[in-house]
Amino acid sequence: MNKTIIWLIVAIVVIAGIWWGVSRRPTEEEVIKIGAILDLSGPAASDNAKIKKGIEVALEEINSGGGIKGRKIELVWEDDKCDPKEGVSAFHKLMSSYKFPVIIGGSCSSVTLAIAPIAEENKVVLVSPYSSNPQLTEAGDYIFRTVPSDIFEANLEAEFISQEMGLKKIAILYVNNDYGKGLANVLSFRFKELGGEILIEEPYALKESDFRAHLTKIKEKNPELIYIAGYQRALINILKQIKELGIIVRLMANSLMDDPQIIEEVEDAAEGVIIGSIFFDPSETFQSKFQKKYGEKAGTWEAIGYDTLRLVAKAIEKGGYEPEGIKNALYEIEYDGALGHLTFDKNGDIVWPKLTIKTVKNGQFVPYEEQN
Helix, strand or coil, X not given: CCHHHHHHHHHHHHHHHHHHHHHXXXXXXXXXXXXXXXXXXXXXXXXXHHHHHHHHHHHHHHHHCCCECCECEEEEXXXXXXXXXXXXXXXXXXXHHCCCCEEEEXXXXXXXXXXXXXXXXXXXXXXXCCCCCHHHHHXXXXXXXXXXXXXXXXXXXXXXXHHHCCCCEEEEEEECCHHHHHHHHHHHHHHHHXXXXXXXEXXXXXXXXXXXXXXXXXXXXXXXXXXXXXXXXXXXXXXXXXXXXXXXXXXXXXHHHCCHHHHHHHHHHHCCCEEEECCXXXXXXXXXHHHHHHCCCCCHHHHHHHHHHHHHHHHHHHHCCCHHHHHHHHHHCEEEXXXXXXEECCCCEECCCCCEEEEEECCEEEXXXXXX
């Protein structure tokens, strides 16, 4: 056998080995890619990190169970920083690398409202686990969310202030973006409808940290209650500065206040604060899965993240890996998950199982009726 034949045989064997190895790897068509756009480094990063952990529990569970009809899920992450421009850029970046039929995100309402028209035009299913502005209800057929609209929370809070607390004159301090404006507008409208008066509505910038000027203006109006709407860091600073300024007044905050980390940082400055909460304990089954992976207890945000990916996965399983099928399946899905029985209404809004009023008593969140 001459050297030419020997080298030919070796080349054939090597090529065959390479081909076999490549053929044994999952191809791009065998992997189900899902884009994910959350705030990983901005003002809502604390909550979104919890959502991401819940998503990762679901991802591990789905893939270890064989994926979706034998195809594993791969998530491709982008950071929107709670900034509309960053969110739009993240969306275009995802779509330029791969034609995703479905994307989880964005984070803050202003981000999702900026992305939604582009997603709708390109027929990309968008499922936000964090955006609650009421305008998203009308954002389009391909736009969904797994967190309730501000309409439910703000109406509950306005009715509680007026009907249960019997207060008539309040002030509103809110973050000046689509999330804060959504809460403030709904609460203001409903409170006035019930015969109340808004003495002052004071907006503050997203990245603002010194609220003393706003609080001084509000104090001069002598309200019976201040309603505060914002993200975690702002809520912490506002509560601390209310105490520093010696302002004695009833306080109510939006549902993002329902976070033990806030109480830990502000200590007794949180005592007595009332919140309209969308939060409640996830199922024991999910709690067990989460604790096994992370060694800590899960809350509502972690459960929302988990349920979001499970809902998307079920929609792909039912409708196929293409936008129209996923969209149609989401409208039809009935799902029992970490937060109970979940469905979407005709506008893509989640039908939320529970809304409650809580207060801070002795450094703990308790149902309002247990305050005495």
